[in-house]
Amino acid sequence: MENRLYYSYFETKLSRLLLMKTQVGLARVDSLSLEDVRQTSWFNRYFKGAELVKSDLAFDRDRQQLQEYFAGDRSKFDLDLDGQGTPFQKEVWQALQSIPYGQTLTYGGLADRLGRSSKAAQAVGRALGQNPLLVVVPCHRILSQDGKLTGYRGGLALKKALLKVEGINYI
Structure with a gap:
């Protein structure tokens, strides 16, 4: 190759x-x-x-x-992806892509979707922190258990702005 x-x-x-x-x-x-x-x-x-x-x-x-x-004219990407990571990271990133545009989920909720205990939320968070495909693989749609904006490799200002693009406003 x-x-x-x-x-x-x-x-x-x-x-x-x-x-x-x-x-x-x-x-x-x-x-x-x-x-x-x-x-x-x-x-x-x-x-x-x-x-x-x-x-x-x-x-x-x-x-x-x-x-x-x-521009608000696309809610889902249709691109060939080659995100490199561990098998668990790839599993988490794949699950992220099932979260609809304009909706959010918690770390624990994503762990549940993966069939794991909500105690796996920290491992999910670590996998999100390694997501190489910001925006396209929407880790910006993940919130803390109490619904607050937390950790985003691109910075919280970018996370907030991406959510705003999707119609989710945070003060």
Whole structure:
């Protein structure tokens, strides 16, 4: 398999997002810079030594769907994904995609959906913290047990703004 990782940037009113993809699909959507992502354990575990290739054309479809989402015209993404993680992380990320646009769930609620005890909420939270596909795999839809905004790898301001895009307002 080719050891190449394509990247580009997507500008929104909320944040500048780094987009990264393999030949399989979108591998990362992040608010971090390229240099910061290169320092993460995720990059070093899955893509160490990969050739990084700047390519705006490789992201036309991804960019179009993100534009539609931020404009309120898309509620679900239809993209090829290549999110790298452990089997448990991938299970959590897959379950996230079943949470409808404009709705939220708690960490414990997501653990329940996975058929695990609500005591697994902390493990679910750790998996969410490793989600490489911000926005597209909607970890911003997860709230604390008391319904408060907590932890988001892209920052709480971005989480709040993404929920607002989906019609959920937090003061």
